[in-house]
């Protein structure tokens with residue numbers, strides 16, 4: 001069985017990174033960078049390892065991950081459990097042959113931690129994803145203050161040697177919320193990021209999670225992801241790459257987000273429900289849809305997917 005990545009029509013450019021397919025595994029699945037190569041072999045065009053923080057962290061108390069199978073969704077309040085930067089660096093060093101298709105998600109609650117993560121990981125990866133958007137780690141919210149975010153990103157841009165992406169929170173609530181996140185996106189773009197990841201999980205409250213709240217992911221997010229991509233594309237007008245993330249399950253979903261201006265998509269929760277064959281199935285179906293529509297490369301996808 002092939003994983004569907006050896007098709008030149010799926011090859012795409014993400015902020016200067018050449019990917020064999022625009023379908024990526026989102027941050028959080030391989031937090032400690034243990035199985036990056038195995039994930040890629042399933043047919044993902046790229047994988048984001050992490051989120052990695054300098055020190056190891058226990059994360060939040062359990063239960064911190066609840067499946068909602070009827071909705072094909074998950075609620076999580078993981079809070080970045082992880083072994084920290086050093087073990088991740090050792091594993092990234094051993095996975096050098098995959099380097100061109102690995103991004104690393106980094107986070108910290110003060111600027112110095114984030115600078116150190118960038119400096120030490122960037123020689124091992126194709127790109128950096130700065131996570132300021134986990135709903136489960138309160139300290140990250142300091143970077144929702146535009147002046148502080150600008151200072152951080154300008155500093156990172158001055159030091160980066162690979163493309164830098166910022167993963168922003170979604171804006172599912174109201175107009176004020178939307179304006180606040182737009183301001184963050186504008187600030188990040190203005191400060192020189194190469195791309196935005198749109199977006200992280202949607203904040204939810206639930207007594208089933210030990211800490212009482214967390215982030216919702218999976219199928220219910222898709223409709224909103226579509227709206228957000230159109231919204232962000234109108235804001236950045238092609239000057240910054242967009243990775244779309246939230247509820248992607250099918251090739252048709254990927255098509256819709258690419259058509260709205262995303263350069264690539266990421267998924268996580270659908271992989272839990274659909275299994276390891278999912279990226280290969282999406283690759284093959286996407287190529288079939290493109291063939292039916294007479295489109296030669298994913299970057300030319302527009303409009304709605306054809307009905308097959």
Ligand SMILES: Cc1cc2nc3c(=O)[nH]c(=O)nc-3n(C[C@H](O)[C@H](O)[C@H](O)COP(=O)(O)O)c2cc1C
Pocket residue numbers: 026027028029031050051065074076078080105131134167199200201216217218219221245246247248266267268269270
């Ligand atoms: C259990 C779990 C852990 C996650 N951990 C991280 C993380 O460490 N860093 C991050 O940026 N996003 C994390 N995410 C968010 C995903 O990367 C993604 O943005 C979100 O799940 C929406 O995509 P999906 O609907 O395809 O799952 C996590 C998601 C889940 C379900």
